[in-house]
Amino acid sequence: MDQYELIIIGAGPSGYAAAMRAVDLKKKTLLVEKNVMGGAGITNGALSSKTLWELSRDMLAFRKNLDRYHMEPPKALWKEIQSEVRNAVKERVDLLKDHLFELQKNPKYSSYIDFIQGNASIISEHIVEVETANERLAFETENIIIATGSRPRYLPNIPIDEKYILTSDGIELMDDFPKSMVIVGAGVIGCEYATIFSGFGQTKVNLIDKGDSILPFEDPDVVAVIEKNLEAQGVHIHRNSSLSQMERKNGKVVYKLDFSDGHQETFEVDKALVSVGRVPNYENLWKDAVPVKMGKRGVEDDDTKTSVKNIYAVGDITADINLVNVGELEGRYAVEKIFGTPKKKLVYENISTIMFLNPEVAGVGYNEKTAQEKGLNYKVVTTDYSTIARAVAKRNTQGFIKLLVTNDEEMRILGMRVVGEQASAAIQAVALLISMNKGIEELAECVHPHPSITEGIQESVRALLNKSILKSGLLKDKVNCYCYDCAKNERIMI
Ligand SMILES: Cc1cc2nc3c(=O)[nH]c(=O)nc-3n(C[C@H](O)[C@H](O)[C@H](O)COP(=O)(O)OP(=O)(O)OC[C@H]3O[C@@H](n4cnc5c(N)ncnc54)[C@H](O)[C@@H]3O)c2cc1C
Ligand SMILES: NC(=O)c1ccc[n+]([C@@H]2O[C@H](COP(=O)([O-])OP(=O)(O)OC[C@H]3O[C@@H](n4cnc5c(N)ncnc54)[C@H](O)[C@@H]3O)[C@@H](O)[C@H]2O)c1
Numbered sequence: 001m002d003q004y005e006l007i008i009i010g011a012g013p014s015g016y017a018a019a020m021r022a023v024d025l026k027k028k029t030l031l032v033e034k035n036v037m038g039g040a041g042i043t044n045g046a047l048s049s050k051t052l053w054e055l056s057r058d059m060l061a062f063r064k065n066l067d068r069y070h071m072e073p074p075k076a077l078w079k080e081i082q083s084e085v086r087n088a089v090k091e092r093v094d095l096l097k098d099h100l101f102e103l104q105k106n107p108k109y110s111s112y113i114d115f116i117q118g119n120a121s122i123i124s125e126h127i128v129e130v131e132t133a134n135e136r137l138a139f140e141t142e143n144i145i146i147a148t149g150s151r152p153r154y155l156p157n158i159p160i161d162e163k164y165i166l167t168s169d170g171i172e173l174m175d176d177f178p179k180s181m182v183i184v185g186a187g188v189i190g191c192e193y194a195t196i197f198s199g200f201g202q203t204k205v206n207l208i209d210k211g212d213s214i215l216p217f218e219d220p221d222v223v224a225v226i227e228k229n230l231e232a233q234g235v236h237i238h239r240n241s242s243l244s245q246m247e248r249k250n251g252k253v254v255y256k257l258d259f260s261d262g263h264q265e266t267f268e269v270d271k272a273l274v275s276v277g278r279v280p281n282y283e284n285l286w287k288d289a290v291p292v293k294m295g296k297r298g299v300e301d302d303d304t305k306t307s308v309k310n311i312y313a314v315g316d317i318t319a320d321i322n323l324v325n326v327g328e329l330e331g332r333y334a335v336e337k338i339f340g341t342p343k344k345k346l347v348y349e350n351i352s353t354i355m356f357l358n359p360e361v362a363g364v365g366y367n368e369k370t371a372q373e374k375g376l377n378y379k380v381v382t383t384d385y386s387t388i389a390r391a392v393a394k395r396n397t398q399g400f401i402k403l404l405v406t407n408d409e410e411m412r413i414l415g416m417r418v419v420g421e422q423a424s425a426a427i428q429a430v431a432l433l434i435s436m437n438k439g440i441e442e443l444a445e446c447v448h449p450h451p452s453i454t455e456g457i458q459e460s461v462r463a464l465l466n467k468s469i470l471k472s473g474l475l476k477d478k479v480n481c482y483c484y485d486c487a488k489n490e491r492i493m494i
Contacts, residue, residue, distance in 0.1 A: 002114075004030045006338065007128045007141040009120040009285070012039020013046075014315030014327030015147030016096060021335040023103065023112045030139055032130055034119040037096045039149050040316070041324045043089055044169045049192060051088040052172075053356040055081055056199035060233075060358075063201060076200050078177045085172060122146075122286040125310055143310045143338050146292070146299065147331060148285060150278035150316035155184070157245070158274060164248045165272045168193075177202040178270035182255060184243055185276035186214035188355055191226065193273055195357045198233035205235045206269065208243055208257070210276075215355075218417075219368045221382070222361060225398065225419050229358045241265075246272060280317045295319050303346055304334040312338060326351055350435035354424040359399055362423035364431040365415025366404055368484070377407040377486050378414055379494070383460045384478040385420045387470055389451035396421055403430070403460045407483050411440050411464060422453045430457065440464060 006022050008015045011033035022029040036043050055076075063073040103109045118132035122144060129138050152167035154160055162170030168189055177200060183190045186209035197203040207214060207230070214230075214237060215223050227237065241257040244264070248254075253272045258264050280298040293300045293307035298319035304312045312334040315327030329346070336342035355361040371378050385391040385399035399420020405411040416430045429443060440461040448455045462468035463479055472481045473493065483492045 001138055001140050002030075004028050004114075004139060004141040006030070006143045006145065006335070007032065007120070007139060008145045008147055008331075009122075009128070010039065010147035010149055010281075010315075010317075011037050011096075011115075012147060012149045012315060012327065013041035013324045014149075014331035015039070015145065016331075017328035018145050018147060018314060018331030018335050019113060021332040022339075023109055025335065025339050026112055027335075027339055028112055030114045030116065030128075030141070031100075032116050032118060032120040032128070034117070036093060037100075038093050041327070042092045042096075044172060046324050047092055048085050048089050048172055049168070049189075049196070050356060051085045052081070052196050053192060053199075055084060056196040057358075059201065060199040073201075075202065076177075078174065081200075082172065082174075121284060122290050122292075122311070124287070125290060125308060144312070145331070145334055145338075146282075146285065146306070146311065146313040146317055147315050147327070148281040148317050149327075150280050150298075150322060152274065153277045153279045155274060155276060158184070159246075159248065160274060161248065164251075164253050164270075165246065165274065167274050171273055174271065180204040180206070180269040181271040181273060182206040182208065182253065182267065182269045183273045183275060184208050184246070185274065186211075186237070187216070187275065187277065189275035190273070191215055191230070192356050193275065194230055194235050195233075198230060198235045199358065201233075204269075205230075205233075206238060206267065207235055208238045208241065210242060212240075217369065218361070219402070221400070221402070222367070222417055222419055225359070225400075226357050226361070229398075233358070278316060278322055280319075282317060304330055304337060321348060321351060323351065323353065347435070350431050352427050352431045354427075359420045360418075360423040362418045362427040363416065364427050365413065365434050367402075367415055367417055368404065371404055371414055372484070372486065375486050376414065377484060378404045379407045379411065379464060379481065379483050380404050381460045381463045381472070381479070381481045383456050383463070385453075385456065387459065387475070387478050388453055388456040390453050390455070391421065393451055394421055399423070401426070401456045401460050403457070403464070405440060405464060412437065413440060416457075418453075418457075420453070426453045426457055429454065 005027040006029045008018050008031045011031050019031040059076050066073045103113050118130040120128050120130045123129050183194055186207050194205050194207050198205045213223050240260040244258045245256040252268050254268050256266050286292050299313040299317050301313045301318050306313050314330035314334050316322045333342050333346045352364045381403050383401045386397040391397045402417045404414040413434050418426045444461045448458050459468050463472045470479050472479045481494045
């Protein structure tokens, strides 16, 4: 039986990153993948949906520009778009495959990495069995990392067939743009696809969430901008209602909503997308004799270590944040922990995120909702994009920067949201300051390029320090500072 120092199950972003860190540390490693290299980081997930988002955004801008010159815009063809998404996916999968192939050929690395295509299960604490296309193989290992990811959550009584009633696993397989669709679940995936399909301009999109609002985890000011733009693109948000029934009927999807005033309505659309969260892939992954503990939302882990001494879990299979960057962080960290002591602790406070909406929403650390849930007193500055020269030059001043700091002398950064063009590019400096546990002075004094969106962040910081160029509270709603007192649940303008 072949022996390894580490077997990694799953070659999505977390498993692949873990394997590459193990190679750095010269540990004999086996990476097992049952499906496509890159997991949901590439296929039916992050990369494929972002490719769709980019194409949809281009199409929307193109339509708007032609409209400006009173010209009739051409129609996007779904097949062309689908083919472009497939090209992007293939490029990225091939890159990872080629890289692995080169590693295995290179004498510097070849003794540290093996790869096998097959379905792995943990037979005992030190034996992993892999079922390939034509045989069943067993491998002995000192350590195991589970990186098997997640899949879309289903709802009881909603007959998902990936033809008419779809999840994010089936949406890219459609034959054409649907004329109409309903999206159940207005979280990140739901709102990103509502943005994508309304942006292409050929689908009437309806959106339902069980919560009172779309993006229920975001602050109301962020939600307001996104809702306004979705509605301007023709998206209908079903408010004060809950889904009571959905079925496929005569080649259509029929759904019933119960409204809070007691009445009920029935709607008919071409397709439905169900995006109500993800569930971990753990079924049949280990035998009863291997006591890996499961929590409600995934494998329970303590700093990536499971309830079994030599078994670790990383990425979407665990109960924390489901993101590519988090999976990679955990994967690399687990390897360092197995074979030594990581230089840095695993912290989640400075994780940056982008939601690919209209416009982009970039975030790091706390928003007001999460700060209030934690019982924190904080200070906020909001700076409108109309005060930022670059946004004015772009002729698009919709958006704002919102920075939260501790309400004390130190003014440690708690978090930030940027809603607007180039939001994602603007967030990094603040993420770095949070990770270094720094205050805001550094940012206030560092010379920024002009004109740039990051100047808005600098002005926000200066406003908190009472030395901004545009003074807080003078230009209505453009630059505002306030404090939140948690005990009194009160907002005080400053
Ligand atoms: C539509 C969509 C859009 C997204 N957009 C973003 C985004 O913009 N930014 C972002 O950061 N995140 C995004 N995500 C989340 C991101 O894709 C996941 O957090 C990330 O892929 C998780 O990585 P992972 O390696 O833990 O799991 P996965 O990517 O799910 O990979 C797990 C791998 O394990 C394999 N596997 C499972 N069981 C076994 C087994 N028994 N044996 C062998 N192999 C096995 C699977 O085939 C899979 O390849 C998105 C997700 C979706 C669905
Ligand atoms: N840009 C990104 O970083 C990005 C993009 C897509 C996905 N992701 C990751 O994928 C994960 C999964 O995304 P998601 O959108 O499926 O989950 P989510 O948790 O973001 O949203 C799920 C939504 O479904 C709603 N919901 C739950 N049950 C419902 C029901 N019965 N009826 C109607 N609505 C219901 C919830 O209120 C919530 O708003 C995210 O948490 C995120 O980590 C990230």
